[in-house]
Structure formats: C-alpha cells, structure tokens
Amino acid sequence: MNTLAFVVVLAVLVTLATANSYNQRSWGSQGSKSLGSRWNSRQLNNGWNSGWNSGRLSGGLNGGYRISIGSEQCSDDNIQIKIVDLDWGLPTDSLHADQSLTDFKLREIRRCQRYTAGPTFVAIIGQRYGNKVLQTSIPAEEYDLIRMVLHKHKGRETRAAPILDKWYIKDNNSIAPVFVLQDVASVIPDIISNDKEKQKKADQEWKETETEMKRLLNKGAEFCYLEGLIDSDTKQKYTMSEFENQTQIGIEESSCPSSLGVVLLRRIVDLTNYIDDPKAPIFTEILYNDKTEEYETDTVSSHLLSKMAxxxxNLVSENNTTSFDVLWRYDDVISPELHKDYLKSFCDNFKNKLITLIDNEASKLPVDVEPEICEEALSHLMRCRDLADDFCVRAEELVALQNYLQNNYNHPIVIHGASGSGKSTLISKLCVEIPEVFNKNAITVVRYVGYTSRSSDIKQLLSSLCTQILVALGKENNEIPKDFKDQQNLFHNLLKNIPDDKLLILLLDGIEQISKDYNAHLLSWLPGQLPTNVKIILTTDPVSNKILEKLKKDVVTNESSFIELRDLDLESCVLTLDFFLFRYGRKLTDQQKMTFQSAFSKHPCLLYISLCAEKARHLKSTETMENVIFPENTVDAINRLFDELETDHGTTLVSRAMCYLVASMTGLGDLEMEDVLSMDDDVLNSIYVTHHPPTRRIPFIKWLRLKEVINRFLLERVTNGVTFYYWRHDQFADVIRERYMKDESIVKTVHSLLADYFLGTWAINPNPFRQLLFLYILTTPFLQTMNTLAFVVMIAVLVTLATANSYNQRSWGSQGSRVLGSRWNSRQLSNGWNSGWNGGRLSRGLNGGYRRHKRAATYDPYRSSHLDSGLGRFDRWGIDSGRRSNLGWRSNSGWRSNSGLSLRGRFPVYIRLNIISISRIAQNGEIYKTVHFIF
Structure with missing residues (x-):
C-alpha cells in the first residue's frame, strides 16, 4: 500500500477513535424505556454521609451527552440517588430468552416503591410499544377458562391450542394452584446444544412457539372477556407489552403518581416516510401487508401505545411530563450533530425535573433532633423487627424469658447455642413483645454486638448504652466519659439507680463478637448482681472466645440462669419448613415433605432447614424426590447454594461478589457493590464476552438478581446513615473464605481493589482496565494491500489512541471518594498505620484494619503475549505499580489521564486492550462508518 493510502487509513482511525463517544447508542435515542429510581427512605431519613459531594449522577445518551446532577444543584447534600435501567448492559437477545427476567424486573420496581421516599419511576416513551409478555405463571382458574374457550371456538385461529398443554403444567405446590411455563431446555433440549447449527434451529423453533403461545393466550383472553368470564384488568394482562406492564406498576400503582413519576415522550414526526428503512423496526412495530405487498406500521400496537401514553x-402532573418532536435524520436517525439541540434539551429537562422532585420530597423528610443518639438505637431496632418476623419455634424458651422479666430475679440470664440455632430470632421476638406486656413502664435497649461500628468494641458499646439509658430517663447525656474505666463505672451506677417505677431491660446478642480491646472478654464491665428492676439477657456461642466458660465461672454462677438452645425435634423442623414456604406462597406434596423430614432427622438445625427451604420453594408438585441427595451438613448446604449461584450467574461474578462482601468489614451497599464489581476486570471480562456496551460497567441487574437469591441470608447494616449488606450467619463468611479466598493472590487483589475504591483512586481519573488485545478486522480490498510493517505500525498507533480514549470511557460516579471519614470507624483507625507514606497506597489488612505501606517501584519485565490478529509474538514490558491486580499506573511512567500520553523510554505496551467491535464496515469494500473501542 502506498504511503498516502496508509496515512489516510491512520487519519480515519484517529478520527474514529477520538470520536468514539459520539457513537454511543443508549436509552435516549430509540424505542421506549422505563427507568427506576432507587432511593432508600431509610438512608434518606438517617442521612447519607457523602451525598453527591464528590461525584455526579450520569446516564449516557445518544451523542455522548451525559445527565449530571451535582450536589450544588440540590438543596440537600444528604441525599443520594441511583438511576437504574434494568435493561442496560444486557444483549438484546438475552432480554427475551430469559423467561425469569421479566418477573424479576417487576419485583424490583415494587421493591423500589416500598423502600423509596422520593421519585421512583421515569418512563421514556418513543413510538414502539414493545414485545408482549408470555406469562410464566397463570392462575389455574384463568388457564382453565382460556383453554376451554379456545377449544370451544374451533377455527384457524385456535387450531394450535393444544400447544399450550405441551408447555404449561399445573403446579399444586403453589398455595393458589397455577399453571407454570416449563423451562425451554426441558422441551427443546437442543437450545443448549454445543452444536451451533442445532442450537440455531432450536432457537428459531422457540421463537415461533413463543409467538404462537402469546397469540393463543391473547385470543383466549379476548373470548373470555366477551363472554363475561374475566374482567378487563385480567384481559389486559395477556395483551399488554412488557413496557406497559412496567409503567403500570411503576406509575399507575405507585402511592402518588403525580409526584413520584416522570414521563418523557419523543415522536419522530416523519417516521411513516421511512417504513421501508431497515432501521424503522427499531423505532416502531412494522408489519408486512400481503395484500398490498408493502410494509406498514402495526396499527394495533400504535393504538395501545397511544392509550398508554x-x-x-393524566396520572402524572403536567410539570413532570414533556413531549419532544424530531425529524428522521438520514442514517443516524437521531444524529449527534443535527439533533444537538434536542438532545441537550432532553437531558436538561430530565435533570431539572428530577432535581425539583427530589428537593420537594426532601423537604418533607423528618429531621432527627438528636441523630447521633437515635441512629444507633434505631439501627438495632430495625434489625430486631426483621429477625422477629422469622420466629416460629422455641415457644418454650420464649415463655421462660418472659417469666424472667416478670419475676424478681437479680442476675443476668444467658442463652447459648450453636450458630444458626435461633438465638438472635428468639430475643428479637421477646423484644417486640415487651411493650405489650409492660406498657410504657419498661425501658428496652437492644444491641446486636458487631452489627454496627458503635457496637463492635466495648468502649463504644458502653457509651451508646449509657447515652440511650440517660435519654430514656430524661437526664443530661452530654458528659459521657471518654475513659473506659469511667464509662464502666457510669454504666454500673446507672443500673443501680434506675427508678423503682421503671423497668430496664438490656438485650445483648452475640457478646462473643465483641472485640478484645480493653480486655472486654474478661467481662469486668458486666455486673453479676442486679437490682430487681433491671434485667439483662445475653446470647453467646458456646465455643467462640470462651465467653460462655467465663460467664459461668465469674459472672453468672447460678446454673438455672443458662438456657441452652438444643437441636429442634422433628415436628418443629417440619413446622419451620412450612413456615418459610408459606411466606413464599408455597407448600410441598406429602411425598416431598417426607423426604425433607428424613433429612431433618439427621440435621435438626434452623440454618440447615432455612437453606433447604430455599431449595424446596422452587419444587413443583410434579417433581419427585427419588434421586435427591441432601447436603450432609450446614456447610455442605451453603456450598451447594454457591454451586447453584455459579451455574446461574457465573463463577467469576459470584466468587468476587462474595469475596467483597466478606473482605469489607461492615459489608457493602448496592451502589458500592456495583462500583467495586465494575472496577474488577475479571468480572467485566466474564460478563462482556460477545456483547459490549458503550460504558464499561457491570449491568445494574447482575448484582440485583444475585442479591435476590441470597437476600434471605443477608442482613442490613446501617453505618453512619448508609445501608450495607452482610451475612446473617458467620458460617457463610467462613465458607467463602475457604472456597474463594484460599489463594493469597486473590485475597490481595480483592483487598487492594477495595482500598483503591475507598481511597477514591479512580474517582477522578478513571481506571484503565486490562485485557488481552484481540483485533478483529474484516478483510477488504482496501486493507489487503497493506504491508506487514505498515500494519504493525497502524496497530501500535491504534492501541495508543484507544488507550488514551479509554480514560474517557469509565466513570464511577460519586462513590469512590466518600468513605474516608464516613466508613472508617475508630476500631479500624486504631489498628495502626505503618510509618512512611512515600507515595504509597492503602490496602486492606488481613486483621480487618487498613494500613499504609510503601509502593513497590521496581521495574519488572512482564510476560509476553500473543496477538490473535496474526502479528506473531510481541514482547511486553510493564512497570509494576505494586498492585497485584495490575490496574494502576506508576505515577512517573508517562501516562497522563484525560490528556493523552507522553512516551518516555520504552513504549509501554503494558496495557491489555480489547478492540472487540468493528461495526458498519465493508460496504463497497471500504471502512464505512465507525469503529467502537469498548473499554
């Protein structure tokens, strides 16, 4: 290839690389989209520590525009909002192939409405009504009616009705019997075949079958409605699209549609002029008319969309509704340049409406008069109510505790039992019943040791206990001693001087988890003798830290003051299983229940039963238990749960998410988990194999779906007003460490990434990711003449441009730099810092604290890599930045984020890039439109 041609190629590549951000396609440009705003009321009421102080809220729009809401634009800095598009980041084919995805989205929207104190839903409506929903579960009465009328009205439209009986089977394990859609692979096995040709045919067969079943159910519902067998709401369920179903729940079923929803409408006014354009089906439903032999818009879908809009x-206030009219602009349809004014107006309108709604709702939120006093007590009380809902057995022990409270005992009482035996649930149930028994005369103080930072060490625990008691007695609480001995004396004096007309009840759960600081495990802070109007109930593990042994020896010497939670009898095990299943609206057949009884006779533990219940609730009445092998113990049951999670969600995603939950001392919130997983290249590489979105982040729905499965075993922790999730039972953390964190390199990678995140390392300068370089180029006459040397040079330049461009592709929002001062409790800080900063980094220590240490500044040859483009082997050198995950850059290596790069010394081919998508090319033998670099 001549020099001029090569220069032209490079110029085109440079232009396309730098203009990559303008070719982003997202929800603002086509079709219709519904967005859920996840805003946790508990977080709002308690106040977020960071709010939007350091970041911004952004959502990509076509043309590279970003919607950014900064803290200076809102009246309350203690609010944090998360915009979630549940479809974002998922390939289009998976949105329709996954039968359970639709139901999950609806559950997530409802969950958002339950826990949100502000605007919850944004509907962005174009001219496409969307795909109709195939019901995965149909009430038995409705299915029988539809089936009956389809067989009654014989004709061309109903002749395929028997196909419904092939795909829907009756499930009597639902308390209200239903017909459920079978898994596709169970009817069409080839859909998961490794043979691509068979899989392709099976996929086509399923699409045709799905379309036919939708049509039959729709027709049957119409017949039933005309004959008066069902009402209009039931009929609509079989005719509406998934999009309308979401908007109906998100806006129409919300508590206040006028103030909690936003509707934005966009109409391409000349769309009908481009019906024959290949892109037209993206923007509206198109049908082929056999009579006229022409394409035309689907009038039924257009009518349904118009009715919905x-x-x-009418539901949403006029201030929260805006319509936009635009023109079709050539190949781009919505052009970044020609529609610049529209896109800017759309973004500004969207942003301003949300800011107004947020400010309006924030002004209605209650203000805590004494947040430092109330927050700790409220956090534990909320957990108390959550745990009390799980109480269904241990009635005998509950009565014994009630007798203790009502009689003149002058010593503490201790409940002990193995992990998962129900200690926390028992005292939680007792706590919520105290007001009914003692009316207003009882002062109840409950603490779950280790649940919050202020309950993790004895000094902070005593301080919070004394503060709450003083407030309850109406006394001054401003002078709580700082010295531990003085705190201990104050605590003892308060217990001795409770007024005779008051009853003080202290419930301390899991005291074996208290830190050893100030010799807390010696229990000198706990009085053995109490006034008769002071009651203390403790729970502890019989093994951990020998707390039980110390209690028996030095504090509570009366044997009758100890209550042991032994294994449940078989009847209680079955009752517990039924209780858990009933909460999900499920039950078991007699044969299935007998099989579970046999397993429970060997392992009568509450946690084991709870794990089995999670499996049992998915059993259909048609399933037999002949070949089922139950877990040998609780640890085996937890491992099987993780096996299933890895199968359904991917090994890398599950293992890393579990590691981050365990590695973070106080747990992680939804936003933090999404951010941390988005910084993990191993996770992103496992998710984005063939599909790559414009912005390299984990899809919102990935963590949310994973969390939904394990939510039964997670607890919510509130630290400094922010809600985090952690494991209810330590056994989960132990299994995760043994299963996923035995390799020291993985442990270091996990802690290093968490440290970078909490330091805000990538909050300003986006994190360059590492990947192998795969270059896919469709051979054209224009490229075939390029000689090898020119091709190598072009790749070097392309890699350089792509690397510089990648800094503008990753953004972490407001999370990265907010934790210093908000998540570090005194215990973590008191773990000590190694002397000398020296340009070092922060990493998580294995002792649960954070420490600073020097960054290695050694020059280290990196292993060589193969390029799949046929270029052969290139030696690759890198500068070890001290991070095992190799995500960082040495400060003097010549790289400058967001401003290109400066090459000094050797060319730093240290980065691993994936140039994975070259789209719209090879038309008439030329590079046609654009090259996407996904980073």
Missing part, C-alpha cells in the same frame, strides 16, 4: 399523561 394518554393514561400516563
């Missing part, structure tokens, strides 16, 4: 306009 008008209905939403």
């Amino acid at each position: 008008n209905r939403l306009r």
Whole structure:
C-alpha cells in the first residue's frame, strides 16, 4: 500500500477513535424505556454521609451527552440517588430468552416503591410499544377458562391450542394452584446444544412457539372477556407489552403518581416516510401487508401505545411530563450533530425535573433532633423487627424469658447455642413483645454486638448504652466519659439507680463478637448482681472466645440462669419448613415433605432447614424426590447454594461478589457493590464476552438478581446513615473464605481493589482496565494491500489512541471518594498505620484494619503475549505499580489521564486492550462508518 493510502487509513482511525463517544447508542435515542429510581427512605431519613459531594449522577445518551446532577444543584447534600435501567448492559437477545427476567424486573420496581421516599419511576416513551409478555405463571382458574374457550371456538385461529398443554403444567405446590411455563431446555433440549447449527434451529423453533403461545393466550383472553368470564384488568394482562406492564406498576400503582413519576415522550414526526428503512423496526412495530405487498406500521400496537401514553399523561402532573418532536435524520436517525439541540434539551429537562422532585420530597423528610443518639438505637431496632418476623419455634424458651422479666430475679440470664440455632430470632421476638406486656413502664435497649461500628468494641458499646439509658430517663447525656474505666463505672451506677417505677431491660446478642480491646472478654464491665428492676439477657456461642466458660465461672454462677438452645425435634423442623414456604406462597406434596423430614432427622438445625427451604420453594408438585441427595451438613448446604449461584450467574461474578462482601468489614451497599464489581476486570471480562456496551460497567441487574437469591441470608447494616449488606450467619463468611479466598493472590487483589475504591483512586481519573488485545478486522480490498510493517505500525498507533480514549470511557460516579471519614470507624483507625507514606497506597489488612505501606517501584519485565490478529509474538514490558491486580499506573511512567500520553523510554505496551467491535464496515469494500473501542 502506498504511503498516502496508509496515512489516510491512520487519519480515519484517529478520527474514529477520538470520536468514539459520539457513537454511543443508549436509552435516549430509540424505542421506549422505563427507568427506576432507587432511593432508600431509610438512608434518606438517617442521612447519607457523602451525598453527591464528590461525584455526579450520569446516564449516557445518544451523542455522548451525559445527565449530571451535582450536589450544588440540590438543596440537600444528604441525599443520594441511583438511576437504574434494568435493561442496560444486557444483549438484546438475552432480554427475551430469559423467561425469569421479566418477573424479576417487576419485583424490583415494587421493591423500589416500598423502600423509596422520593421519585421512583421515569418512563421514556418513543413510538414502539414493545414485545408482549408470555406469562410464566397463570392462575389455574384463568388457564382453565382460556383453554376451554379456545377449544370451544374451533377455527384457524385456535387450531394450535393444544400447544399450550405441551408447555404449561399445573403446579399444586403453589398455595393458589397455577399453571407454570416449563423451562425451554426441558422441551427443546437442543437450545443448549454445543452444536451451533442445532442450537440455531432450536432457537428459531422457540421463537415461533413463543409467538404462537402469546397469540393463543391473547385470543383466549379476548373470548373470555366477551363472554363475561374475566374482567378487563385480567384481559389486559395477556395483551399488554412488557413496557406497559412496567409503567403500570411503576406509575399507575405507585402511592402518588403525580409526584413520584416522570414521563418523557419523543415522536419522530416523519417516521411513516421511512417504513421501508431497515432501521424503522427499531423505532416502531412494522408489519408486512400481503395484500398490498408493502410494509406498514402495526396499527394495533400504535393504538395501545397511544392509550398508554394518554393514561400516563393524566396520572402524572403536567410539570413532570414533556413531549419532544424530531425529524428522521438520514442514517443516524437521531444524529449527534443535527439533533444537538434536542438532545441537550432532553437531558436538561430530565435533570431539572428530577432535581425539583427530589428537593420537594426532601423537604418533607423528618429531621432527627438528636441523630447521633437515635441512629444507633434505631439501627438495632430495625434489625430486631426483621429477625422477629422469622420466629416460629422455641415457644418454650420464649415463655421462660418472659417469666424472667416478670419475676424478681437479680442476675443476668444467658442463652447459648450453636450458630444458626435461633438465638438472635428468639430475643428479637421477646423484644417486640415487651411493650405489650409492660406498657410504657419498661425501658428496652437492644444491641446486636458487631452489627454496627458503635457496637463492635466495648468502649463504644458502653457509651451508646449509657447515652440511650440517660435519654430514656430524661437526664443530661452530654458528659459521657471518654475513659473506659469511667464509662464502666457510669454504666454500673446507672443500673443501680434506675427508678423503682421503671423497668430496664438490656438485650445483648452475640457478646462473643465483641472485640478484645480493653480486655472486654474478661467481662469486668458486666455486673453479676442486679437490682430487681433491671434485667439483662445475653446470647453467646458456646465455643467462640470462651465467653460462655467465663460467664459461668465469674459472672453468672447460678446454673438455672443458662438456657441452652438444643437441636429442634422433628415436628418443629417440619413446622419451620412450612413456615418459610408459606411466606413464599408455597407448600410441598406429602411425598416431598417426607423426604425433607428424613433429612431433618439427621440435621435438626434452623440454618440447615432455612437453606433447604430455599431449595424446596422452587419444587413443583410434579417433581419427585427419588434421586435427591441432601447436603450432609450446614456447610455442605451453603456450598451447594454457591454451586447453584455459579451455574446461574457465573463463577467469576459470584466468587468476587462474595469475596467483597466478606473482605469489607461492615459489608457493602448496592451502589458500592456495583462500583467495586465494575472496577474488577475479571468480572467485566466474564460478563462482556460477545456483547459490549458503550460504558464499561457491570449491568445494574447482575448484582440485583444475585442479591435476590441470597437476600434471605443477608442482613442490613446501617453505618453512619448508609445501608450495607452482610451475612446473617458467620458460617457463610467462613465458607467463602475457604472456597474463594484460599489463594493469597486473590485475597490481595480483592483487598487492594477495595482500598483503591475507598481511597477514591479512580474517582477522578478513571481506571484503565486490562485485557488481552484481540483485533478483529474484516478483510477488504482496501486493507489487503497493506504491508506487514505498515500494519504493525497502524496497530501500535491504534492501541495508543484507544488507550488514551479509554480514560474517557469509565466513570464511577460519586462513590469512590466518600468513605474516608464516613466508613472508617475508630476500631479500624486504631489498628495502626505503618510509618512512611512515600507515595504509597492503602490496602486492606488481613486483621480487618487498613494500613499504609510503601509502593513497590521496581521495574519488572512482564510476560509476553500473543496477538490473535496474526502479528506473531510481541514482547511486553510493564512497570509494576505494586498492585497485584495490575490496574494502576506508576505515577512517573508517562501516562497522563484525560490528556493523552507522553512516551518516555520504552513504549509501554503494558496495557491489555480489547478492540472487540468493528461495526458498519465493508460496504463497497471500504471502512464505512465507525469503529467502537469498548473499554
């Protein structure tokens, strides 16, 4: 290839690389989209420590525009909002292939409405109504009616009705019997075949079958409605699209549609002029008319969309509704340049409406008069109510505790039992019943040791206990001693001087988890003798830290003051299983229940039963238990749960998410988990194999779906007003450490990434990711003449440009730099810092604290890599930045984020890039439109 041609190629590549951000396609440009705003009321009421102080809220729009809401634009810095598009980041084919995805989205929207104190839903409506929903579960009465009328009205439209009986089977394990759609692979096995040709045919067969079943159910519902067998709401369920179903729940079923929803409508006014364009089906439903032999818009879908839009306009206030009219602009349809004014107006309108709604709702939130006093007590009380809901057995022990409270005992009482035996649930149930027994005369103080930072060490625990008691007695609480001995004396004096007309009840759960600081395990802070109007109930593990042994020896010497939670009898085990299943609206057949009884006779532990219940609730009445092998013990049951999670969600995603939960001392919130997983290249590489979104982040729905499965075993922790999730039972953390964190390199990678995140390392300068370089180029006559040397040079330049461009592709929002001062409790800080900063980094120590240490500044040859483009082997050198995950850059290596790069010394081919998508090319033998670099 001549020099001029090569220069032209490079110029095109440079232009395309630098203009990559303008070719982003996202929810603002086509079709219709519904967005859920996840805003936790508990977090709002308690106040977020960071709010939007350091970051911004952003959502990509076509043309590279970003919607950014900064803290200076809102009246309350203690609010943090998360915009979630549940479809974002997922390939289009997976949105329709996964039968359970639709139901999950609806559950997530409802969950958002339950826990949100502000705007919850944004509907962005174009001219496409969307795909109709195939019901995965149909009430038995409705299915029988539809089936009956389809067989009654014989004709061309109903002749395929028997196909429904092939795909839907009756499940009597639902308390209200239903017909459930079978898994596709169970009817069409080839859909998961490794043979691509068989899989392709099976996929086509399923699409045709799905379309036919939708049509039959729709027709059957119409017949039933005309005959008066069902009402209009039931009929609509079989005719509406998934999009309308989401908007109906998100806006129409919300508590206040006028103030909690936003509707934005966009109409391409000349769309009908481009019906024959290949892109037209993206923007509206197109049908082929056999009579006229022409394409035309689907009038039924257009009518349904129009009805939905008008209905939403009437529900949502006029201030929260905006319509936009635009013109079709050539190949881009929505052009970054020609529609610049529209895109800017859209973004500004979206942003301003949300800011107004947030400010309006924030002004209604209650203000805590004494947040430092109330927050700790409220956090434990909320957990108490959550745990009390799980109480169903241990009635005998509950009565014994009630007798203790009502009689003149003058010593503490101790409940002990193995992990998962129900200690926390028992005292939680007792706590919520105290007001009913003692009316207003009882002062109840409950603490779950280790649940919050202020309950993790004895000094902070005593301080919070004394503060709450003083407030309850109406006394001054401003002078709580700082010295531990003085705190201990104050605590003892308060217990001795409770007024005779008051009853003080202290419930301390899991005291074996108290830190050893100030010799807390010696229990000198705990009085053995109490006034008769002071009651203390403790729970402890019989093994951990020998707390039980110390209690028996030095504090509570009366044997009758100890209550042991032994294994449950078989009847209690079955009752517990039924209780858990009933909460999900499920039950078991007699044969299935007998099989579980046999397993429970060997392992009568509450946690084991709870794990089995999670499996049992998915059993259908048609399933037999002949070949089922139950877990040998609780640890085996937890491992099997993780096996299933890895199968359904991917090994890398599950293992890393579990590691981050355990490695973070206080747990992680939804936003933090999404951010941390988005910084983990191993996770992103496992998710984005063939599909790559414009912005390299984990899809919102990935963590949310994973969390939904394990939510039964997670607890919510509130630290400094922020809600985090952690394991209810230590056995989960122990299994995770043994299963996923035995390799020291993985442990270091996990802690290093968490440290970078909490330090805000990538909050300003986005994190360059590492990947192997795979270059896929469709051979054209224009490229075939390029000689090898020119091709190598072009790749070097392309890699350089792509690397510089990648800094503008990753953004972490407001999370990265907010934790210093908000998540570090005194215990973590008191673990000590090694002397000398020296440009070092922060990493998580294995002792649960954070420490600073020097960064290695050694020059280290990196292993060589193969390029799949046929270029052969290139030696690659790197500068070890001290991070085992190799995500960072040495400060003097010549790289400058967001401003290109400066090459000094050797060319730093240290980065691993994945140039994975070259789209719209090879038309008439030329590079046609654009090259996407996904980073």
